[in-house]
Amino acid sequence: MTAYPSTLKAFVKLGSFIGDFCENHNSPASESHQEFHNVVIRAELQNSWFNQENILFALEQWSMLLTEKHLTDWLSHYNIDASKKTNTIGLVMAGNIPLVGFHDFLCVLLSGNKVLAKLSSNDTVLLPFLSKYLIEEDPSLEDKMQFVEGKFESFDAVIATGSNNTSRYFEYYFGKKPNIIRKNRNSVAVLTGNESKEQLKALGEDIFRYYGLGCRNVSKIYVPKDYNFDEFFNGVFPFKDIIHQNKYANNYDYNKAVYLMSEFKILDNGFLILKEDKSFSSPIASLFYEYYDTLSGLKKEIQENKEHIQCIVSNGVLDGEINYGETQKPKLDDYADGVNTMDFLLLL
Structure with missing residues (x-):
């Protein structure tokens, strides 16, 4: 007590x-x-x-x-x-x-x-x-x-x-x-291609809640080779009205123009831009993606970059994972950056 x-x-x-x-x-x-x-x-x-x-x-x-x-x-x-x-x-x-x-x-x-x-x-x-x-x-x-x-x-x-x-x-x-x-920290999701439409819709909550401005927002997804992005776009389609927020729309237009002028290959559904990129921190209205060959190799890569990652969203893939749609619902013992704030305060 x-x-x-x-x-x-x-x-x-x-x-x-x-x-x-x-x-x-x-x-x-x-x-x-x-x-x-x-x-x-x-x-x-x-x-x-x-x-x-x-x-x-x-x-x-x-x-x-x-x-x-x-x-x-x-x-x-x-x-x-x-x-x-x-x-x-x-x-x-x-x-x-x-x-x-x-x-x-x-x-x-x-x-x-x-x-x-x-x-x-x-x-x-x-x-x-x-x-x-x-x-x-x-x-x-x-x-x-x-x-x-x-x-x-x-x-x-x-x-x-x-x-x-x-x-x-x-x-x-x-x-x-x-x-x-x-x-800075960002959150990532690991997809296998076997996700249901409901799971992908829930992932949309992790991406779009707070317009993607939080460190617990998913800013990057890892996908297997030959991943079908149509399934992803169909899953997050219920969030299409986000484009009616002026500041979000301005960011979408700006980032899309920059990517096109730079001749980057992008995928676009009218309210979210996907860009292949090894970085973790994607701009507003953008989501980075990266292909992986094996889950074991991906686990090693994520472990090597853990200081950049706040949350990992997946389903039965990685230790410490968070289920789809749950990143913005942290519990009291979910300490930012994995540093126990209460221990820090009580040991002063």
Whole structure:
């Protein structure tokens, strides 16, 4: 059992509140739900990648995780000592998908530490609103949360999430403190050609959810020689309406033009471009693919590149695989980059 029952109870209440809101978002049932509805609208106005469907999807995932059973089962694996020194943890949050830093936020508070958070300019309204709710449920949390816009000061450790470029700056500024510094990662899928249409449709969820902006989004597929891409395109066809999002469509048009002018061989279905490429990080509206000769050889290649890969989607092919359609539904113990955040915090 957690050493901070009031904090755990506050998160359970938050999960229930989020779940009720998601169920009734079209007709807010209370003043707090109406305020939440307004916050979601503001988040979309601030960042048009955060459409209401994607925000609600992210919220629904958290509402299902923030239950007493899920939280206590997760925390039962850790020895949380309330008498231990409280540390201030600087959180540098990314803004690629809604509430992408919430898991770090949760870990810091449930481990008994304080949050000093620097939000991405693309995602500044959702987490402060949820924090306000938590404080109403557990007033002791008011002194354990602080959001800063300028320079980070007076922190004991840092968890920073960014790109390969920003990681160099993070290393420079935060390298002398205990830290977790996350770089670019992408997710891949391994297809055998025996996938059902339902499995390929579910794979479309892994590719297109959040417009492909998350590190858990599949940005590359491995396929056997002579793979029939018609089956893949038929499977993901239900996601065709994504092309009506202006920013996505602009990226699709731009990347297609670049590929054609460069005389790259591409496959195209009108809303997704497939390009053969050994890289992992495909541009928005594009998906890289690579052929493999044998699954044993592919396993070795993936193992050699594991530091670039967040999730592997397949069915009975690889160890640690995730089933189709499940990449954006991580569990509480699915730690980013395979680094156990709770162990890091509790060992400070």
